[in-house]
Amino acid sequence: MTTPVSIAGVGGVLLDIEGTTTPIAFVHDVLFSYAKTHVADYLAKHSHTEDVRKDIQLLRQEHGVDEREGKQPPLLAETGSPNEIESITNYVHWLVGLDRKSTGLKSLQGKIWREGYSEGSLRSQVYPDVAPVLARWRNAGLNVSIFSSGSVLAQQLLFAHTEAGDLTPFINNYFDTSTGPKADAQSYRRIAEKLNLKPGEVLFISDVVSELAAAREAGMKTVLSIRPGNQPQDFADEYPLIHSFNELAP
Numbered sequence: 001m002t003t004p005v006s007i008a009g010v011g012g013v014l015l016d017i018e019g020t021t022t023p024i025a026f027v028h029d030v031l032f033s034y035a036k037t038h039v040a041d042y043l044a045k046h047s048h049t050e051d052v053r054k055d056i057q058l059l060r061q062e063h064g065v066d067e068r069e070g071k072q073p074p075l076l077a078e079t080g081s082p083n084e085i086e087s088i089t090n091y092v093h094w095l096v097g098l099d100r101k102s103t104g105l106k107s108l109q110g111k112i113w114r115e116g117y118s119e120g121s122l123r124s125q126v127y128p129d130v131a132p133v134l135a136r137w138r139n140a141g142l143n144v145s146i147f148s149s150g151s152v153l154a155q156q157l158l159f160a161h162t163e164a165g166d167l168t169p170f171i172n173n174y175f176d177t178s179t180g181p182k183a184d185a186q187s188y189r190r191i192a193e194k195l196n197l198k199p200g201e202v203l204f205i206s207d208v209v210s211e212l213a214a215a216r217e218a219g220m221k222t223v224l225s226i227r228p229g230n231q232p233q234d235f236a237d238e239y240p241l242i243h244s245f246n247e248l249a250p
């Protein structure tokens with residue numbers, strides 16, 4: 001379908017990140033590899049802080065589960081031993097290789113990204129239409145919110161440090177999977193409620209049809225995002241599609 005999508009009557013726009021505002025390759029190739037490359041340095045600098053100790057504790061628990069389940073993770077050295085950081089680094093690399101999304105790993109990655117962004121060695125990407133359209137939506141009084149599997153911290157960091165500048169002034173709310181899975185209609189009902197909008201007043205944009213199906217089941221308007229590098233989707237023709245936010249008629 002290529003009929004222009006009207007956003008008349010819409011009070012809020014809910015956006016996915018990967019494949020919608022930001023190239024999937026940025027998240028996978030740049031962001032995850034940045035965290036992987038910098039984990040050893042980051043731990044060497046910060047492993048004594050309480051926050052990072054908490055992440056290490058979570059990773060140790062996860063490691064225990066992996067061992068009990070016979071997954072043969074790389075060995076972890078004792079707390080405080082000279083090899084501790086190296087062994088945790090190896091375990092983190094192993095988890096990243098498995099695309100694991102556990103709390104300890106996500107929390108540690110978020111901290112590594114935060115440092116990279118604040119030092120200026122990391123900049124995030126958005127498609128060229130994103131910044132001007134977010135500004136336009138915000139000026140028109142629309143609520144602009146994000147729903148992504150990345151943590152709220154990671155989302156805020158990403159939009160605060162884009163190559164197009166700080167976009168957080170245009171964004172009202174951030175939701176991650178603590179609200180619920182992205183393919184579950186209940187998550188979208190909860191989000192609409194938190195936005196003080198009826199589901200039918202919210203337009204959800206994503207590159208993944210299972211997410212659109214869940215939002216549609218909850219009563220939201222939905223649009224499929226087609227961007228270079230996105231995965232082709234089954235049942236894509238059930239949804240209006242856009243290649244740029246500029247295609248959304250005001």
Ligand SMILES: [Mg+2]
Nearest residue numbers: 016018019207
């Ligand atoms: Mg996506």
